[in-house]
Amino acid sequence: MAKDTVDAAAALRLTTARSFDQAMAMPPEVYISDAFLELELEHIFRAEWFCVGRASALANAGDYTTLDLAGQPIIVLRDRDGNLRAMPNVCLHRMSTLLEGRGNTRSIVCPYHAWTYNLDGSLRGAPEMAKNSEFCKGDYKLDQIRCEEWLGWVYVTLNADIAPVAEQLAPLEQMIAPYGMENYVETFFSEHVWDTNWKVLAENYMESYHLPVCHNGTVGPFTDLARVDCPEGHPHFNIHWFTKEADLAIGNAHPDNTTLQGVQRQTSALVSIYPSHMVTLTPGYFWYLSLQPEGPGRVRMLYGGGFDPHFANDPGVREYDEALQTLLDEVNLEDRGCTEKVYRGLSSGLARPGHLSHLERPIYDFARYINARVSGVPRAS
Amino acid sequence: MPKDHAALLRANTDVPFEQARAMPPEVYTSEAFMQQELEHIFARDWYCVGRASALSNVGDYVSLDLAGQPIVVLRDREGDLRAMSNVCLHRMSTLLHGRGNTRSIVCPYHAWTYNLDGSLRGAPAMTLNEGFCKDQYKLPQARCEEWLGWVFVSLNPDAAPVAEELRQVETMVAGYDMTNYTENFFEEHVWDTNWKVLAENFMESYHLPVCHAGTIGGLSKLEDMVCPPGLPAFNYHTILKDDQLRIAMAHPNNTRLKGDERRTTFLLAIYPSLLITLTPGYFWYLSLHPVSPGRVHIRFGGGMSDDYKDDPDAQQNFADLKTLLDDVNVEDRGCTEKVYRGLCSAMAAPGHLSHLERPNYDFAQYLNKRISEGKGA
Numbered sequence: 182m183a184k185d186t187v188d189a190a191a192a193l194r195l196t197t198a199r200s201f202d203q204a205m206a207m208p209p210e211v212y213i214s215d216a217f218l219e220l221e222l223e224h225i226f227r228a229e230w231f232c233v234g235r236a237s238a239l240a241n242a243g244d245y246t247t248l249d250l251a252g253q254p255i256i257v258l259r260d261r262d263g264n265l266r267a268m269p270n271v272c273l274h275r276m277s278t279l280l281e282g283r284g285n286t287r288s289i290v291c292p293y294h295a296w297t298y299n300l301d302g303s304l305r306g307a308p309e310m311a312k313n314s315e316f317c318k319g320d321y322k323l324d325q326i327r328c329e330e331w332l333g334w335v336y337v338t339l340n341a342d343i344a345p346v347a348e349q350l351a352p353l354e355q356m357i358a359p360y361g362m363e364n365y366v367e368t369f370f371s372e373h374v375w376d377t378n379w380k381v382l383a384e385n386y387m388e389s390y391h392l393p394v395c396h397n398g399t400v401g402p403f404t405d406l407a408r409v410d411c412p413e414g415h416p417h418f419n420i421h422w423f424t425k426e427a428d429l430a431i432g433n434a435h436p437d438n439t440t441l442q443g444v445q446r447q448t449s450a451l452v453s454i455y456p457s458h459m460v461t462l463t464p465g466y467f468w469y470l471s472l473q474p475e476g477p478g479r480v481r482m483l484y485g486g487g488f489d490p491h492f493a494n495d496p497g498v499r500e501y502d503e504a505l506q507t508l509l510d511e512v513n514l515e516d517r518g519c520t521e522k523v524y525r526g527l528s529s530g531l532a533r534p535g536h537l538s539h540l541e542r543p544i545y546d547f548a549r550y551i552n553a554r555v556s557g558v559p560r561a562s
Numbered sequence: 563m564p565k566d567h568a569a570l571l572r573a574n575t576d577v578p579f580e581q582a583r584a585m586p587p588e589v590y591t592s593e594a595f596m597q598q599e600l601e602h603i604f605a606r607d608w609y610c611v612g613r614a615s616a617l618s619n620v621g622d623y624v625s626l627d628l629a630g631q632p633i634v635v636l637r638d639r640e641g642d643l644r645a646m647s648n649v650c651l652h653r654m655s656t657l658l659h660g661r662g663n664t665r666s667i668v669c670p671y672h673a674w675t676y677n678l679d680g681s682l683r684g685a686p687a688m689t690l691n692e693g694f695c696k697d698q699y700k701l702p703q704a705r706c707e708e709w710l711g712w713v714f715v716s717l718n719p720d721a722a723p724v725a726e727e728l729r730q731v732e733t734m735v736a737g738y739d740m741t742n743y744t745e746n747f748f749e750e751h752v753w754d755t756n757w758k759v760l761a762e763n764f765m766e767s768y769h770l771p772v773c774h775a776g777t778i779g780g781l782s783k784l785e786d787m788v789c790p791p792g793l794p795a796f797n798y799h800t801i802l803k804d805d806q807l808r809i810a811m812a813h814p815n816n817t818r819l820k821g822d823e824r825r826t827t828f829l830l831a832i833y834p835s836l837l838i839t840l841t842p843g844y845f846w847y848l849s850l851h852p853v854s855p856g857r858v859h860i861r862f863g864g865g866m867s868d869d870y871k872d873d874p875d876a877q878q879n880f881a882d883l884k885t886l887l888d889d890v891n892v893e894d895r896g897c898t899e900k901v902y903r904g905l906c907s908a909m910a911a912p913g914h915l916s917h918l919e920r921p922n923y924d925f926a927q928y929l930n931k932r933i934s935e936g937k938g939a
Contacts, residue, residue: 253907271904274913275584275762278900293897294916295772309768309784312917315581324909339908 189217190555196534197552204545206534209527211551212378218477220555225456226251228554230329230336230346232458232471233257234483235367237333238283239265243300246283248337248483250473254278255326255337256289260300267328267337268302273321289323298323332363334458349417350454356420357450357462359441365467366493368502370485375517377524379457379472379480380551385520386459386470387543389423389451395519399511406540414546417455421543424448429508431501434464435491453543455550465492466505478524484513567595568933574912575923575930579791582923584912587905589929590756596855602936603834603929605629608707608714608724610836610849612863613745617643617713621663621678625656626715627859628851632656633704633715634667638678645706645715646680651699667701676701710740712836727795728832734798735828735840737818738867743845746877747884748863753895755902757835757850757858758929763898764829764837764848765921767801773897777889781806784918792924796832799921803827803841809879812842813869831921833928843867844880846887856902862891 189210196205211217231250239246245258247270254270256279270279277293280286288305289298296307302323310316327338331346332354347354375382385391388411392404403425410422424447426433434446441464449463457472468486475481486509487493492501526532537545552558567588574586589595609628617624623636625648632648634657648657655671658664666683667676674685680701688694705716709724710732725732753760763769766789770782782801789799803810803825812824819826819842830838835850846864853859864887870876904910915923 249903253909254903269907269909271907271910272913273911276587276901276904276907276910276912277897278904291772292900293773294769296913307916309916309918310914313580313582313914315583316914321913 189214190220193548193552194556197549201542201545204537204541206537206544207380207548207551208534209532212380212524212527213477215477217555218474221474221551222251224554224557225551226473227253228338228340228343229456230338230343230349231456231473232454232469232483233335233337234370234471234485235333235487236265236330236335237367238370238485239335241285243285243287244283245280245286247278247280250337250339253339256280257328257335257337258286258300265328265330265335266301267326268323269326271323272296273304273323274307333365352415353418353420353452353454357452359445360450360462360464361440361489362460362462362467364490365462366487366490367485368487368493368498369506370483372481372483374475374479374481375521376478377480377520378477378527379474380547381520381523381527382470382472382480382482382516383453383457383459384544384547385516385523386451387419387421387453387547388538388541389421390538390540391519396512396515398515399508409540411540411542414543414550416550418453419543419546420450420452422448422450429465429501429504431465431488431492431505432463435489435495437491438464438489453547455547456554465489466501468505468509478528565592567592568598568930568937571926571930572934575926579915579920579923582915582919582926584915584922585758585926585929586912587910590758590902590905591855593855595933596852598933598936599852599929600629602932604851605631606716606718606721606932606936607834608716608721608727609834609851610832610847610861611635611713611715612748612849612861613743613865614643614708614711614713615745616661616748616863619663621665622661623658623664624661625658626851628704628715628717631704631717634658635706635713635715636664636678643706643708643713644679645704646701647704649701650674651682651701652685711743730793731796731798731830731832735830737816737820737823738828738840738842739818740840740845742868743865744868744871745863745865746880747865748861751860751862752853753858753860753899754856755858755895755898756855756905757852758925759898759901759905760848760858760860760894761831761835761837761850762922762925763894763901765797765799765831765925766916766919767799767829768916768918769897774890774893776893777886787918789918789920792831792921792928794928796830797921797924798828798830801827801829807879807883809843809866809870809876809883810841813867813873816842816867816869829921831925833925834932839864843870843876844883856906 192208193211239259242259242261245256248255255267256270257267260266272279272291274296279289279291297305299305304318304321329336329346336346389409393401408424434441446464452460459470461468466488471483472480570586571589611626617637620637620639623634625634633645634648635645638644650657650669652674657667657669675683677683682696682699707714707724714724767787771779786802805811812819828840838847844866849861851859866880
């Protein structure tokens with residue numbers, strides 16, 4: 182094993198052996214080392230569920246989205262039977278990638294030589310192949326990759342043995358049941374790349390300790406840290422709760438929403454589903470990130486959001502949507518500044534981790550999760 | 563234990579053409595396999611640096627890296643083409659960069675200065691070193707040959723002469739008189755794909771209707787493509803073109819080409835990496851060299867047959883053609899970079915080849931021969 186892998190993994194083991202009341206930030210090496218990133222790709226991104234977005238974005242037969250998961254190009258689509266399917270996005274002839282971006286298609290046509298696949302991955306046809314005596318169209322079908330839907334989210338995994346999403350996240354489903362997240366309607370989606378490590382951005386999402394300062398131009402002044410609740414995390418996710426009189430009308434429950442009661446109507450759940458799916462679930466709207474590394478110092482994020490059905494069906498939804506996106510764009514700009522500064526600091530020779538606040542409980546749990554995965558601790562089901 | 567990529571390629575190529583598959587992903591993506599290619603192919607075979615007409619005057623030079631060796635090719639004072647190590651004999655800096663014309667070779671570090679034959683002309687402030695003797699310094703020479711207007715270099719003292727290796731090409735395209743094509747553009751590029759992906763892309767026209775749907779795809783008829791078996795040093799296929807593009811046809815003054823030959827385009831793949839599109843009226847070429855498994859350096863040039871030199875519209879026609887070629891290259895870049903992304907995926911598996919990919923099969927046979935002979939040596 183390369184020296185820096187040993188060092189990063191060993192340093193992380195020491196950090197995560199501490200009890201929470203003595204907790205410290207993760208050591209710089211786990212953020213900046215190429216070798217540690219390889220461990221993460223192998224034990225986390227090729228082994229866990231990864232969220233590709235909302236199922237409503239793939240509502241019709243032929244709707245597709247593409248992604249690279251730990252180096253594997255993947256297509257996720259809605260097939261003719263109405264099922265979601267994930268398949269390698271790699272032609273079975275000369276191995277070109279097939280589809281790009283997002284869209285709708287009747288079949289999958291390779292952009293190189295027009296080998297054409299049905300939406301279930303079977304080969305429909307390939308021109309000029311009759312003279313190859315070994316070629317048999319029926320033998321060709323794109324491999325199938327596991328794909329599951331849970332509360333409106335679409336997840337894929339390269340791991341044949343991992344437990345179903347709904348099983349892993351059953352405790353979470355119970356905790357957030359009153360919100361009815363499965364019915365939230367996505368109104369915006371985009372992809373971005375920032376110059377920081379994926380865990381820095383994930384951790385930024387997990388704690389609200391930074392809100393008053395990092396976000397003093399936007400949501401900071403509305404933040405009362407005394408009203409943040411950070412319970413202990415679970416094996417597959419952590420969550421913290423935030424209660425506030427919202428600055429936006431959509432931050433609190435819609436008047437027609439009778440499901441949420443009392444303080445719930447002003448309470449948001451900040452959910453981090455491991456490894457990298459982050460959801461801010463408020464009574465009126467939601468937004469999310471799904472992260473994966475592109476090198477130690479770069480993170481690719483799927484970013485989207487929308488509204489609970491009451492607001493989504495409200496005549497004012499277009500205004501709400503504009504206001505929400507404007508606010509989130511400003512908030513994201515502040516987060517980008519903070520997380521890219523952290524990466525610059527982490528990369529410095531003199532960087533040393535400090536102690537964590539009790540408001541950073543989810544970060545402590547996340548570090549223990551990362552340590553368990555990369556050191557091969559059997560996974561809790 | 564690392565995978566034996568050469569063994570994978572051997573198994574892949576050990577089938578008759580009628581059952582052939584694409585090469586396994588590892589031969590494109592492995593650093594170790596690329597090192598074998600550099601050692602057994604690029605350091606052994608002839609590599610084309612471009613057209614001799616680009617080095618027509620004394621002191622004209624071009625520099626390149628061949629299998630890690632910096633080389634300068636120039637026209638010396640006797641009018642001969644010469645290839646030499648482009649590395650100073652003092653503290654080993656590279657000497658010349660890019661292309662140009664020079665009276666002597668002056669090292670950019672301490673001004674040790676060489677004549678165009680590689681002998682040391684002078685070195686400042688060296689008289690106090692008793693061991694230094696100017697006459698003992700001469701840049702090591704590499705082999706350099708001209709053939710039908712092309713300039714080739716080789717690091718292999720035992721390589722058979724170019725003209726001998728490519729005699730069959732010379733006979734086959736004699737009517738085109740390739741020596742008399744004049745280059746009028748030359749560019750260098752780097753794309754994010756393996757050099758063999760781009761070479762194979764050139765060797766088959768099976769991809770034209772789809773990959774080039776925005777440009778020449780509509781004009782390409784798969785039934786007009788002929789893909790004969792390759793020969794040891796090259797492969798080729800031909801396409802019959804209709805007269806939509808006048809300069810792809812033989813000029814009326816050309817009486818050497820007869821019948822369908824007058825509208826036949828040859829796509830020549832001269833191993834390892836010189837790819838020539840030769841039409842009766844114009845030509846263009848790529849000469850490829852790996853930078854890394856996922857990056858290829860491209861020398862890209864082209865021009866017209868001298869048959870067209872007095873033709874009033876020919877230069878404008880060619881300028882239009884160059885615009886088209888640039889658009890075609892954008893499409894090829896898209897396709898070949900997509901292939902490299904696919905090849906890097908763990909789930910990539912090679913499929914069967916069409917009869918229109920005959921040259922790819924032959925190319926794989928050539929690669930396998932070189933690598934297994936090299937390893938056996």
